[in-house]
Amino acid sequence: MATEEGDARGRTERLGFHSVDREYDTTLPVHGTLPGWLAGTLLRNGPGRFAFAEGAVDHWFDGLAMLRRFELRDGEVRYRTRFLDTEAYEAAANGAYAGFGTAPDAGLLRRVWNRLSPPDATDNTSVNVWRYGDETVALTETTALTAFDPETLDTRRRTDYPDAVDGQTTTAHPHHDRERGETVNVATRFGRQSSYQVYRVPDGSWDVESIARVSTDRPSYLHSFGLTERYVVLAEFPLVVAPWRLLAPTDESFIERFNWRPERGTRYHVLDRGTGDRVARIEGDPLFCFHHVNAYEGGAEGVSAADPSTLVVDMITFSDAAAIGSLYLEDLVGEDDPVEGGSLTRVRLDLDAGRASAETLHPGGIGLPRIAPAARRRPYRYVYGQDTGGQPVTGLPGGVMKVDVRTGEATRYRRPECAFHEPVFVPNPYARDGATGGAAAGGAPEDAGVVLTLCLDRAAGRSEFLVLDARDLTELARAPLPHALPLDFHGQFLPAWRHD
């Protein structure tokens, strides 16, 4: 059992942020009953190793990428893990590692600086999974991609986004627009002329088409962005970097070179997906977020959803960027688990008046938000997320929660002895009209389906795969894993009946 182990930097690894020393391929025992309609594969990505023979990474985001696969079929759960075969994996074995929050040591920097195009371009693709062309790929925030076999999890090839992606970073949170049959994403170029680029990639292709560009003097750290039917919303938070600081050799990590500049406020750039024009640049209060939740046009009370003059942009926000610092492993392995909880915040952008107004929909302790795929880009009702336990938060997420954005009411599934992963909503494809009436297409209730998640029972020293009824978060089934799984980032469900 992977438990607390020392490492080369003298730090103690803690369950949830520990290194896994083997790969798994097994069928999990199921307690309870999986819904008969539930068939498909949950692919998840996240760190699997933090400590190596000659050292360790400093930040949760920098653990080596390990894929997790849960195949649901005929009432069974097949479980498989594989580390990705990346340059970062090879380098770590040789004592060289750097990343988002881990600085390269000076010797490494001198040796391989020429290879480290700014920012340090790791191929440790540990954040999310996606489909480009006919391939399944692992994503991080650099332009590196790792294509893998979605069944065996074997690494197929190390690659990069096409050159048409104009930047050294691009988010690990693209949007898939099923109606238009395309993925939309944002890249950031750091340089003498810094800019954000919005691009689209048609389904089934690797052809990148630039949609829009916004220049900036101080690029912001963009983890995600908003997408409506007509617009892309770039929320430029005041966590910014002077580009030269990323171009010069340094002993600081990528994110350590950013500064919190609240006097800049948050700048919302609203870009037309069709013309590429910037239709508005609106300044709002300073705030920070990793994760946008949803965005749509026509959010004012009594205003038609078709009215494009007001945009609703929902995000999990923090009052400043201290949340990044709280995810350093030295803090995460400490006694107090000081992970700050985010708040579910609705920002309304009045495009005619050029005004931003923020409203708290739920005051805090929610992380890694997901919504029903059919609710994207339209008025909706439910957000699922980790329950990080109230504000201010001092614990790892001890549950999952569902927030009704119309009422602010929260429903919870809590097990305080456990730490929970991102909850992924999977719609029941056979659901029909019901009483709860959300925004899902086809008349089905928005919450007709299940929530798939994982929890790490830190007392028992092992993880469980969980299937919850999305209506009330009651438990339908649990499947214990044979080991403790490190907390991970994001996953996608690939239904057996179609690609999501």
Ligand SMILES: [Fe+2]
């Ligand atoms: Fe993320």
